[in-house]
Amino acid sequence: MINMEENMFSKNPEFCKDSYTICMCGVGGxxxxxxxxxxxxxxxxxxxxxxxxxxxxxxxxGGVVSSELKIGNYKSSLIEEFNSDMIxxxxxxxxxxxxxxxxxxxxxxxxxxxxxxxxxxSQKNSYPNIDEVIDILRENYNYVYPIxxxxxxxxxxxxxxxxxxxxGAATADETFPISKDSIxxxxxxxxxxxxxxxxxxxxxxxxxxxxSLQ
Amino acid sequence: xxxxxxxxNKPKKKLFLLGNEAAVRGAIEAGIxxxxxxxxxxxxxxxxxxxxxAKDANIYFEFSVNEKVAMEVAATAAVSGLRSFTxxxxxxxxVASDSFMTTAYNGxxxxxxxxxxxxxSMFSSQNEQDNRHYGRLAKIPILEPSNPQExxxxxxxxxxxxxxxKIPVIIRTTTRISHMRGIVELSEIKTSNNDNxxxxxxxxxxxxxxxxxxxxxxxxxxxxPVPGNAAEMHKNLTLKFENIKKINTKLNKIxxxxxxxxxxxxxxxxxxxxxGSGFNYTYDTINKYDLGIDILKLGFTHPFPEKEVLEFIKxxxxxxxxxxxxxxxxxxxLSIIGKNQLKISVFGKLNNVFPMIYEFNPxxxxxxxxxxxxxxxxxxxxxERNNIKDIYDEFSKEEININEYxxxxxxxxxxxxxxxxxxxxxxPTLCPGCPHRASYFAVKKSIEELEISEDNVIFASDIGCYxxxxxxxxxxxxxxxxxxxxxxxxxxxxxxxNQTIMSFIGDSTFFHSGISPLINCxxxxxxxxxxxLDNRTTAMTGGQSNPGLNVDGMGDPAPEISIEKIAISxxxxxxxxxxxxxxKKAIETYxxxxxxxxxxxxxxxxxxxxxxxxxKRKPMEIDYNKCIKCLECVKFxxxxxISVKNDNIVIDPLSCxxxxxxxxxxxxxxxxxxx
Numbered sequence: 001m002i003n004m005e006e007n008m009f010s011k012n013p014e015f016c017k018d019s020y021t022i023c024m025c026g027v028g029g030x031x032x033x034x035x036x037x038x039x040x041x042x043x044x045x046x047x048x049x050x051x052x053x054x055x056x057x058x059x060x061x062g063g064v065v066s067s068e069l070k071i072g073n074y075k076s077s078l079i080e081e082f083n084s085d086m087i088x089x090x091x092x093x094x095x096x097x098x099x100x101x102x103x104x105x106x107x108x109x110x111x112x113x114x115x116x117x118x119x120x121x122s123q124k125n126s127y128p129n130i131d132e133v134i135d136i137l138r139e140n141y142n143y144v145y146p147i148x149x150x151x152x153x154x155x156x157x158x159x160x161x162x163x164x165x166x167x168g169a170a171t172a173d174e175t176f177p178i179s180k181d182s183i184x185x186x187x188x189x190x191x192x193x194x195x196x197x198x199x200x201x202x203x204x205x206x207x208x209x210x211x212s213l214q
Numbered sequence: 215x216x217x218x219x220x221x222x223n224k225p226k227k228k229l230f231l232l233g234n235e236a237a238v239r240g241a242i243e244a245g246i247x248x249x250x251x252x253x254x255x256x257x258x259x260x261x262x263x264x265x266x267x268a269k270d271a272n273i274y275f276e277f278s279v280n281e282k283v284a285m286e287v288a289a290t291a292a293v294s295g296l297r298s299f300t301x302x303x304x305x306x307x308x309v310a311s312d313s314f315m316t317t318a319y320n321g322x323x324x325x326x327x328x329x330x331x332x333x334x335s336m337f338s339s340q341n342e343q344d345n346r347h348y349g350r351l352a353k354i355p356i357l358e359p360s361n362p363q364e365x366x367x368x369x370x371x372x373x374x375x376x377x378x379x380k381i382p383v384i385i386r387t388t389t390r391i392s393h394m395r396g397i398v399e400l401s402e403i404k405t406s407n408n409d410n411x412x413x414x415x416x417x418x419x420x421x422x423x424x425x426x427x428x429x430x431x432x433x434x435x436x437x438x439p440v441p442g443n444a445a446e447m448h449k450n451l452t453l454k455f456e457n458i459k460k461i462n463t464k465l466n467k468i469x470x471x472x473x474x475x476x477x478x479x480x481x482x483x484x485x486x487x488x489x490g491s492g493f494n495y496t497y498d499t500i501n502k503y504d505l506g507i508d509i510l511k512l513g514f515t516h517p518f519p520e521k522e523v524l525e526f527i528k529x530x531x532x533x534x535x536x537x538x539x540x541x542x543x544x545x546x547x548l549s550i551i552g553k554n555q556l557k558i559s560v561f562g563k564l565n566n567v568f569p570m571i572y573e574f575n576p577x578x579x580x581x582x583x584x585x586x587x588x589x590x591x592x593x594x595x596x597x598e599r600n601n602i603k604d605i606y607d608e609f610s611k612e613e614i615n616i617n618e619y620x621x622x623x624x625x626x627x628x629x630x631x632x633x634x635x636x637x638x639x640x641x642p643t644l645c646p647g648c649p650h651r652a653s654y655f656a657v658k659k660s661i662e663e664l665e666i667s668e669d670n671v672i673f674a675s676d677i678g679c680y681x682x683x684x685x686x687x688x689x690x691x692x693x694x695x696x697x698x699x700x701x702x703x704x705x706x707x708x709x710x711x712n713q714t715i716m717s718f719i720g721d722s723t724f725f726h727s728g729i730s731p732l733i734n735c736x737x738x739x740x741x742x743x744x745x746x747l748d749n750r751t752t753a754m755t756g757g758q759s760n761p762g763l764n765v766d767g768m769g770d771p772a773p774e775i776s777i778e779k780i781a782i783s784x785x786x787x788x789x790x791x792x793x794x795x796x797x798k799k800a801i802e803t804y805x806x807x808x809x810x811x812x813x814x815x816x817x818x819x820x821x822x823x824x825x826x827x828x829x830k831r832k833p834m835e836i837d838y839n840k841c842i843k844c845l846e847c848v849k850f851x852x853x854x855x856i857s858v859k860n861d862n863i864v865i866d867p868l869s870c871x872x873x874x875x876x877x878x879x880x881x882x883x884x885x886x887x888x889x
Contacts, residue, residue, distance in 0.1 A: 008477060008587055009580075012504035027640065040230045040395060041215070051361070052395040054232070055337065061682065062854050063642035073501070075361065076494035077394045080576045093637050099630055117640045118854035121845065122686050125638040136633055159868070190215060 018048075019072025020177040021079045022170070023101045026090025027115050028065050031163030034190065035088075036067040038167065041186035042178040043071050053077035062118060064094060068101075071177055085175060088166050090149075091115050092130050095137075107143045107176075109169045109210070110134065111162065113150035145169065145210050152205045161195075161202035168206030172214070180207060217266055223403045233392040234259035236362035237329060237385075240369025241299045242271050243403050244325065247426045248291035249275045250284035252726065253755035254303030255338040256389040257331035261301070261767075262756060268768050274425040276767040277758050280697070280726040281306035282313050285328070289317045292326035292382070293437065294428030297373055301329035304345045309697065309727065311348070317382050318352040319447040320437050321454075324428065325373030326382040328354075331392045334491075334538045335573035338389075340677070340696065342571065344539035349384050349516040353455045356384045356516035357465065358489040362396040368465070368513065370401070379454050384516075388538055390491045390573065458517055465513030466522050469497060475506035481590070482531040482602050487523065487543060489515050492536035492574055499579040507534075518546040527551070527558055531602045534586075535562035538574055559606040561586065566609050569617035578617055585609075641685060646855040647823030647871025650680045650747055653794040654688040655850065655879060657716060657745070660804035671714045672707050676700035676728075678720035679754045679822075680747050687850050690718065698727030705731065705740040714808060715742035722752035722760035724777060735813050736784050743807045744815045746777055749822040757824060781815045788814035795820050797878040823871045831872030833888045834865050840884035847876045847885065 022039065024032050033054050043050040052069040068079045081100050086107040089095025095110055102108065112134065116127045137144045147169055153162040164187065171180040180203070187199055219229055220239050231239065237260050241249065249268070251261045261277060268275035278284035281302045291298035300310075307314060307330050314328070330348070333339040349356035357372055359365040365387065372383040435443050488496045489512045500507050510526045512519065527533050527547070535544040544562035551558050561567040567582050568574070589608045596604075625631050644651045661671055668689075675681050675691035676699060683690035693703055704717035719728050724746050732744070752758040759765050759772075766772035781789040788810045792800050800818070807814035821828055833855075841863060847856055848863060855870040856863065865876070867888060877885040 008505070009503045009584060011502055015501045015504070028642075037215075037230065037395065044228060044230055044397060050230070050397065052230075053390065054393045054395065061642040061645055061679065062640070064640050074494075075497045076491070076576055077390070077396070078495070078575045080580070094640075096630075096633055096637060099625060099634060116857055117638050118643055118857065119641070119686070119852045120638055121848050121858060122852070123638045125636055127638055128633070128636060133633065136629060140627060140630060 015073050017072070018177070019070070019074065020085050020175070021071070021083060022069045023066065023079055023084040023087045023098060024069070024090070025064065025066040025087070025094040025098045026111075027094065028061065028063055030065070030090040031160065032065050032067055032090055035163040035167050036069050038183065038186045038190050039069055039170075039178065041189060042182040045182050045186060046178055048177070049073065051075065051077040064097070066094075066098065086170060086173065088170055090162065090166060092133055093128060096133060102141070104141050105143065106141065107173045108137065108141055108145060109166055110137070110144065110146045111149035111166060112146045113148060143173075145173075145213050147206065147209045147213075149206065152209065153202060156202035156205055157198040161199055164199045164202035165206035168203030169210040170206075171203070172207045172210035217263055218270075220263065221267060221270055221403075222400070225400055225402045227400045228397050229400065230395055231362045231366075231398040232259060232395050233359075233362045233365050233387060235263060236366040236398050237301065237369055238263045238267070239398065239400065240366035241327070242273075243366070243401050244370045244373040245297055245404055246273055246299045246373070247296040247324075247428070248288060248298040249273055249300070250278045250287035250298075251301050252278055252281045252284055252306060252309075253752055253758045254306050254331075255755055256333060256392040257301050257303050257329060257387075258755040258758075260329070261758060265758070265767055265769065269424050272425050274423070274768075277752075277760065279761055281310040285310035285313045285317065288326055288328070289313065289320065289322070289382075290430075291428065292322035292324045292376075293320065294323070294430040296324040296426065296428040297377075298324065298326050299329070299369075300326075301331070303339065304330055304332040304343055305339060305341065305696070306330070307345055307348055308343075314348070315352050316439055318354050318451055319439050319444060321380040321451075322376060322382060323380065325376035327369055327372040327376060327385060328382055329369070329385040329387065332386060332388045332539065334388050334390070340694070342539060344542065345384070345386055346516065346542050347540070349386075353451050354382055354384050354516075355458055355514070356386055358386050358513055358515050359391060360490055360493045360511070360513070361391065361394060363398045364513065365391065366398055371465070375458075379458055381451070381454055381458070386490070388491055388573070455517060459520075463514045463519070466519055467511050467513075468526065469509040469511060471500065471506040471508055475504050477504060477506035480506065481594075483529060484532050484534065485510065485526060485530045486534040486536055487512060487526070487547060488536040489513070489543065490538060492538050495574050495576045495579040496536045498576055499583060503580070503583075505583060512543070515543065518543070520550055523547060524550055524554060528554075528556065530558055532559045532561055532605070534567065535560060536568065536574070536579065537562075539571070541570075559602045561606070561609065563615070565606060566612045566615040569615045572617055642682060643685070643852060643854060644679065644682055645823045646853055646869045647873040648679070649749055649794045649818065649820035649822070649873070650683065651688075651851055651853065652797060652800065652820070652873065652875045653745060653747060653818045654683055654690050655875065656794060656797055656800035656804055657690060658688070659797075659801045660808060661714075663801065664805055664808060666714055666808070671716060672711070674700040674703040674707060674715060674717040676717070676719040676723050677754075678723055678747070680718050680720060683718070685852075687852050690716075697723055698731060701728050701731035701735060701744060704742040704744060705735040705738065708740045708742045709738075716808075717742055717744045719744070719746055720753070721746060721748040721750065721762045721777065722758075725761045725775070729780060732781070732813075733784055736786060740813055741811060742813060743804070743810075744813060746815065746817045748777060748817050748819040750819075751822045751825055753822040753824065757822065777817055781817070786813055786815050788812065789817070790815070791817045791819055793820050794818040795873055795875060797875065823873070833867040833870035833872050834874065834877055834885050835867070835888045836863050836865060837884045837886050838862070840882050842882055842884070844882070847880055850879065851876055
């Protein structure tokens, strides 16, 4: 039976060639869906095939939001367990909630700024210490990039550029399949013109921060 | 991408579209004149986009009062020779079903497409019904797209099919398809259909509308289903349906495994039949692991393509059926096998190979295929039992397959599992500044002040943001059935029990299906408190207009319907409008309402905090000289802006909307307006 699994269910390299999967997670209102759309547009600009899954619903009301993006031959927009090439956590504990999507070589971009659930006082579990969470992640995963994205966003001029900071951070990893330039072009096609400069600065800030961590 | 890009007439141009955006593009390419809906996730964005683009696309668009009216608007347009489009969430079709069923009998002249968006795993719905049953109930064809490109193409094809056979056509999507983004290659928008300049010449001189008008040619025998006519109509529908069975379609397609596939020559000849999202997972799993199994992808699933299916399965030993929600295709295939006396084993939901309920995903597909091959291996060792029927029997012995809902796999690492288990939940909650929070606080406070025990108050809730009242600390939702049910439920509970009944319904939901039950409650002398939470929008689905506002589905001025006048006109003696953000007054009014003998109506009128044009108000802040850290504001309001940090209560000035609810409820007067 063990043989069967090894032979029968080994991955077909031809199908998996040039594939790249990104999981994004966080809290409603952080710009997760927009960020994934920009990555998707960047992929199209580079002639790649891409599908993406959005989970909306009650997201605007403080619930969790996630999106999954798959570049390559895939028809389904859902990433298999332990199969993300990259995960971008817009909120630190949300990345923990999605650990079933990552493996030890997944690139993990983590915004360390926490958003505590509003009903925390009526919950059994308390909000964890983020430094400890990052330490545990570092012990178990090879590529953990914690950045204070919210702070960098403020420095770029507006907390709302958080998603661009994290997007810039993603492009800094050499496995990321889309160039920073393509991402900036896609950003310009998707966001309001009067925020180009601020958003570009945010992308650069994220990019530099991760470069310095590597 | 800007939404206007959906209108560009550049064939072959590729856009990265959401399934719902692709649906709009399809409708525009097909040249529709009329579109109507009632908003509902996962189809809401279709209406939002049409609201924005309708005029530029020469389309009349409305947010109808409910799905039944939307169905009627679309049906009458189609019978007048126009192409019409209606779309709704799966349970919306329940509301529309009465007219929907007859629309099949009456038929159409212009094409009519009905898009129903199912919600497997209930991301934002009260059930996960499979609306493919509706096509069977009404004898209406069903198309099932698997991605945004197919949604666009099938909408266009649906209109052609509908026009050819004079029958409405259903497009069945699921959340995963409606909310999937993918590359969509555009086709031409045929402007000849509804070119505005050309149109204007055809219109009567004093008419100034932007959409094409049709002409209703009388024919009561065809359009009025009195019993004699209906009998003839059912016969015609049945004959139409037989003819549809004969057409050739490109929507069903075989994806053959490559000849070089490493598993092509396995012991059994296997195939998969699949549709919708299920196809995507199947395709990826089979190709990623090179399982060497051919797939018949069905896009045209009703009438079920018996010939193509028979051709595909006749030489197979076993066939997998991958479909989301109910085993509908599986039963169709079993019937084909029975009719043709074939010996083929069917592996699907009915024999526990795939989960019976909830949404699928690639991991579920992989697990099921692995299990199949594991059993096959085991059977190999058993010399006497070595055919596919034995594998079938093994699966049949197992318990029903209900894949655990939303349960993420345990990681191998216990440290990480512990961390995951220790996380606090993040349930959706009422927004900062939400007037419902104040309404619920006032309700609870008045019950407390009247010394009624909580067990003796039943909260009949309805469908909207206020259903979030189910969670602590509010706990103001005890019973719920459907849109508008809070009023009928309130009436029923007041007859069935001696408890205090309090019903909650939103403004849009009240218009949708709250008015007739309210008439019933007055006529039948019920006693309960009805709160109409009038937050001036259809908030839950993203803020669409409704008849209580002075603006219509295309953004034009429209008569505003007064909820108060409706209530008064029914003869209700207790009708009071309150601003729930005035807590003291609200509590007083609730106390009166609870003690009133009869139906009392409170219209809690205050705009949704997400409405963008609202005037900004100053945020609250804590006066630490007065705050005694009783935590009542934290505990009883659960406002996302109020939190405890380093043992102090903090109000986040960025998210606080300045509703002052916390300021009013603080006994120590320790919350003030920021200076």
